Every structure is written in C-alpha cells, then in structure tokens.
Amino acid sequence: MSFPSYKEIEIPLLLNIYKKGGKVSSSSCYEPLAKIFNLTNEETMRLLSDGTNRPQWNNMVQWARKVLVDYKYLHNAKKSGNGVWELTELGIKKAEALAAKIDINYPDDVSDTFFEGAVRQINVNKYERSKTARDKCIDHYGHKCSVCDMDFENIYGEIGLDFIHVHHITPISKIGKLYELDxxxxxxxxxxxxxxxxxxxxxxFTIEELKKLMR
Incomplete structure (x- = not known):
C-alpha cells in the first residue's frame, strides 16, 4: 500500500477531529488515519530520509493539519496550544457539511446508475458510497449477515430492525476511477x-474464506 497524497489526508483528518469532539491531541490522530488508509505498521514507522528520525506518516498528517490551519479550519498552535488540534467555528461548519454528505457506514444517495467515486477508502469509509445502492443490495439479500446468518431483529427485537452493514466485494480503495456499481x-x-x-x-478475506474460518 502506498501512502496517500497530502490532499487525500485533509478531509479524513478534519472529520476525525470533528467526530472526537472538535479538539484532540495531535498524537491521537496518526493511528486512526493510518487505519483509514490501510497502512501497515511498517509503513507508519517508516522514517523520513532527512536523518531526523521522524516517521514519514506523522509528518504527512502534520502537513495536512497545516493546510487545515491555512484554510482557517483549525486554530494555530498559539490559539489551541502545542500538541492540540482544535477546530475553528469555520472548521466545525465545514465538518458538519461533510459529515452530512459522507456517512462512514451508510453514505449518501447517488443516481440510479450507481456510479461511485473512489480513489481511497476513508473508513468503511469514508467515501462516496451510495445509500441507494445499499438499499438495492438489502432489497435483494435481506438483512441477514452473508457470513454468519445473524439477523439483528431476531436477536434484539425492534431496535435491531433493518440494521446491517453492507460490504463491498471489491474494496473501494482498490478502485482508482469512477465505476458502475451493481x-x-x-x-x-x-x-x-x-x-x-x-x-x-x-x-x-472473501466471504467464503471467512465462512471456512468460523468454528
């Protein structure tokens, strides 16, 4: 897995801070963002080539943070304090607008042609997945898990009604352009x-592989 571009880190970083209450320690951001981009431990520990013994990944996240400061989405260190990343009012508004469009589990509607954009996966999500496509999938397969057959309504009653995740057979992170989703x-x-x-x-894992691992 190659590192994402600096630009690709900006929105996930903004949303990560927003979802943690708008104010975080800088050190708390590196690992969650690395998971978002499916980076390995080896990649997150890779050092810069400038002899400073600084992890390249941490440096990339810090640069994305600097851009968010330039956008006025984050306070500068003088305002928030060293090692603290805090959203400004403008940053909160921007994050709220993005959160309304990008749902980590059940993203927004797209057209019935189900075109989905994906350069990298942002959390199970963190991208432009289609809620309409999700609904079409559930209409066909139902709400029972395709691996273990769990049905949340059967176990939890009314609060479990219609609850299920939807899995992309081909990870969105592997798709580098618009594609037509079935x-x-x-x-x-x-x-x-x-x-x-x-x-x-x-x-x-594939669904069949995971089924074989179940005991």
Missing part, C-alpha cells in the same frame, strides 16, 4: 463483527 453483484449485507473480520487482512 448492488447485487458487488455488495453483500454483513454484520459488524464479520465485516471487521473480513478486513483483518489486506486484501480482505
């Missing part, structure tokens, strides 16, 4: 536990 062919309903297990490996 909700039945490309998506599957998966419970959160199995969804996490599918992504315990890069590339993710």
């Amino acid at each position: 909700p039945v062919k490309d998506l599957r309903p998966i419970c959160p536990n199995c969804h996490s297990m599918l992504h315990r490996r890069t590339p993710p």
Whole structure:
C-alpha cells in the first residue's frame, strides 16, 4: 500500500477531529488515519530520509493539519496550544457539511446508475458510497449477515430492525476511477463483527474464506 497524497489526508483528518469532539491531541490522530488508509505498521514507522528520525506518516498528517490551519479550519498552535488540534467555528461548519454528505457506514444517495467515486477508502469509509445502492443490495439479500446468518431483529427485537452493514466485494480503495456499481453483484449485507473480520487482512478475506474460518 502506498501512502496517500497530502490532499487525500485533509478531509479524513478534519472529520476525525470533528467526530472526537472538535479538539484532540495531535498524537491521537496518526493511528486512526493510518487505519483509514490501510497502512501497515511498517509503513507508519517508516522514517523520513532527512536523518531526523521522524516517521514519514506523522509528518504527512502534520502537513495536512497545516493546510487545515491555512484554510482557517483549525486554530494555530498559539490559539489551541502545542500538541492540540482544535477546530475553528469555520472548521466545525465545514465538518458538519461533510459529515452530512459522507456517512462512514451508510453514505449518501447517488443516481440510479450507481456510479461511485473512489480513489481511497476513508473508513468503511469514508467515501462516496451510495445509500441507494445499499438499499438495492438489502432489497435483494435481506438483512441477514452473508457470513454468519445473524439477523439483528431476531436477536434484539425492534431496535435491531433493518440494521446491517453492507460490504463491498471489491474494496473501494482498490478502485482508482469512477465505476458502475451493481448492488447485487458487488455488495453483500454483513454484520459488524464479520465485516471487521473480513478486513483483518489486506486484501480482505472473501466471504467464503471467512465462512471456512468460523468454528
């Protein structure tokens, strides 16, 4: 996995700070963002070539933070304090607008042609996935997990009604341009536990592989 560009880090960083209450320590951002971009431990520990013994990944996140300061989305260190990254009022408004469009689990509607943009996966999400495509997938397969057959409504009653994650058979992070999504062919309903297990490996396990691992 190659490092994302500086530009690709900006929005995930902004949303990460927003979802943690708008004020975080700088050190708390590196690992969550690395997971978003599926970086390995080796990649996150890789040092810059300038002899300073600084991790390249931390440096890239810090540069993205600097850009957000330039955008007036984050306070500068003089205002927030050293080692603290805090959203400005403008940054909060920007993050709120983005959060309304980018849902980590169930992103926004797109047209019925189901074109989905993806250069890198931002959290199970962090991208322009289609809620319409999600609904089409569930209409076809139902709300039962495709791996373990769990049905949340059967177990939790009313509060579990209609609850399920949707898994992309081909990770969005592997797709570098617009593609036409087939909700039945490309998506599957998966419970959160199995969804996490599918992504315990890069590339993710297939549904059939995970079924064989179950005891």
